[in-house]
Amino acid sequence: MLRSLLKQSSALRNITKQSASLATCTRQIRGAQASLIEASEESFQATNKLYTVRPVAFWMDKILEKENKRPLNVSSTQYQHASVNKTMSDSYMEEYLPFKSSPTLLDEYITTGGKVRIGKILEDLDALAGAISYKHMDTFVDSPPLTVVTASVDRMELLMPNTVEDFKLSGHVAYVGKSSMEVFVKLETIPQYDPATVESSEFPPNDFIAKPTPNTVLFARITMVAVDSATGKSVRVNPLITRNDEEKKISEYAQDCKSRKRLAGESALNKAPPTADERLTLHDIYMKYSDKEVAPENAVWMEDMTMQSVFLMQPQDRNIHNKVFGGYLMRRAYELAHATGSVFAKSQVSLLSLDEIVFKKPVPVGSLLNLHSQIIYSQGEPSKTFQVSVTAEVTDVETGTTDLTNTFHFSLASKEKPLRQILPRTYSESMKYIEGKRRREHGDEAKTQLLSLMCNNSN
Numbered sequence: 001m002l003r004s005l006l007k008q009s010s011a012l013r014n015i016t017k018q019s020a021s022l023a024t025c026t027r028q029i030r031g032a033q034a035s036l037i038e039a040s041e042e043s044f045q046a047t048n049k050l051y052t053v054r055p056v057a058f059w060m061d062k063i064l065e066k067e068n069k070r071p072l073n074v075s076s077t078q079y080q081h082a083s084v085n086k087t088m089s090d091s092y093m094e095e096y097l098p099f100k101s102s103p104t105l106l107d108e109y110i111t112t113g114g115k116v117r118i119g120k121i122l123e124d125l126d127a128l129a130g131a132i133s134y135k136h137m138d139t140f141v142d143s144p145p146l147t148v149v150t151a152s153v154d155r156m157e158l159l160m161p162n163t164v165e166d167f168k169l170s171g172h173v174a175y176v177g178k179s180s181m182e183v184f185v186k187l188e189t190i191p192q193y194d195p196a197t198v199e200s201s202e203f204p205p206n207d208f209i210a211k212p213t214p215n216t217v218l219f220a221r222i223t224m225v226a227v228d229s230a231t232g233k234s235v236r237v238n239p240l241i242t243r244n245d246e247e248k249k250i251s252e253y254a255q256d257c258k259s260r261k262r263l264a265g266e267s268a269l270n271k272a273p274p275t276a277d278e279r280l281t282l283h284d285i286y287m288k289y290s291d292k293e294v295a296p297e298n299a300v301w302m303e304d305m306t307m308q309s310v311f312l313m314q315p316q317d318r319n320i321h322n323k324v325f326g327g328y329l330m331r332r333a334y335e336l337a338h339a340t341g342s343v344f345a346k347s348q349v350s351l352l353s354l355d356e357i358v359f360k361k362p363v364p365v366g367s368l369l370n371l372h373s374q375i376i377y378s379q380g381e382p383s384k385t386f387q388v389s390v391t392a393e394v395t396d397v398e399t400g401t402t403d404l405t406n407t408f409h410f411s412l413a414s415k416e417k418p419l420r421q422i423l424p425r426t427y428s429e430s431m432k433y434i435e436g437k438r439r440r441e442h443g444d445e446a447k448t449q450l451l452s453l454m455c456n457n458s459n
Helices: 002-012 041-048 059-068 103-109 118-137 195-200 245-266 276-289 326-345 427-458
Strands: 093-098 146-158 166-176 180-189 216-228 299-301 306-312 349-359 368-378 385-395 402-414 421-423
Touching (some): 093 118, 103 118, 118 146, 118 166, 118 180, 118 216, 118 326, 146 245, 146 326, 306 326, 326 368, 326 402, 349 427, 402 427
Parallel strands (some): 299 421
Antiparallel strands (some): 093 166, 146 216, 306 368, 368 421
16 A cells, blocks of 8 residues: 555656645745746746745655655755845745635634634744745755754734734844844734735835834744755855845844843853842742642642643644644644633633744654643733743654753733732742743833834834
């Protein structure tokens, strides 16, 4: 049976590239292909490129590769890495999600309460950020194969309520280091969506810069890293040139965010003890509740607010590198965090922000993904916000080894009932409590700084 399937797969590889593509998105996307202007005559074939992190080959080909113990398409040609100056508009891409106009598309994203599934949006967001990064790295000449991976999702803010509208997801590279790219992506409402009008409009649009506007629903900052596919070593990314004051402000904001991230890392609890004020907070909790076996009516022990789920990683959720898609991991983690938060709040909850997801290791297809969520901070009344941490561990079913691959941090809010206070009992839980408290405070500052971009733009 397997041999028969492999023969079918071999035959399918002879189909044209367009029909073999497994990029499942059939929505309107602009900027996903190289333009004739960007490609030189010598590299005219570059215009057939598709910037995507979705799979573009069949999984049966991967099985055939393993069966034959050799790669299917390996070129022995040696190339040198080239470098080309790029602008923000060079990497710009946009994707339309017309939920209000397309009941069929909405049905793929709808929640039980009639809202849009944020977890599915996270998948689209991560996929677009990856495609943007590949577009920035393209030099339109033959070069060694590159792999672009999501290093971290540094921050994502939900700026408007979750309602069913026609949306546009867009973004570009905003800042580059030696081998990393800071990608800004935003989701915004579009009042009157018309596919024909979109296709005939200028690309990139004059207002392509990824900055918050009154129509911005969601804004995200993502760090992508480029490595050599053969050696695994980091690759110098194409330089980014800013052309005007607006682009300079965006680049400076990206640099500031990167600096704040580095400073926060230096004072992390795995590197430095809690501050004097934080120790005092923990001591007050200890003095009030250490002798109690049952939590007060308006509080709950941290150890009692946990949930867990296990998934087998399937090839349908892979990326172009045949590893599990980072956006899929974010969706699963968020949906578990949402479930845990709903049980804790005893009501419907909504996402406020996502804070610094670090992707430590790739997740192989066929492995087991174990997600563990926990409410780590809630001040209680009158606040209606709380922090949820989700850890992801991957088990290799053949070797039995388990590795920590991700830690996710979400800020959620209760819509109805007042929240109970979360109480730690152990030192480990106390550190999680302080971590959650810090993320809430730093998150408030980050949102203020992001919104200041909108204020500056309106002046």
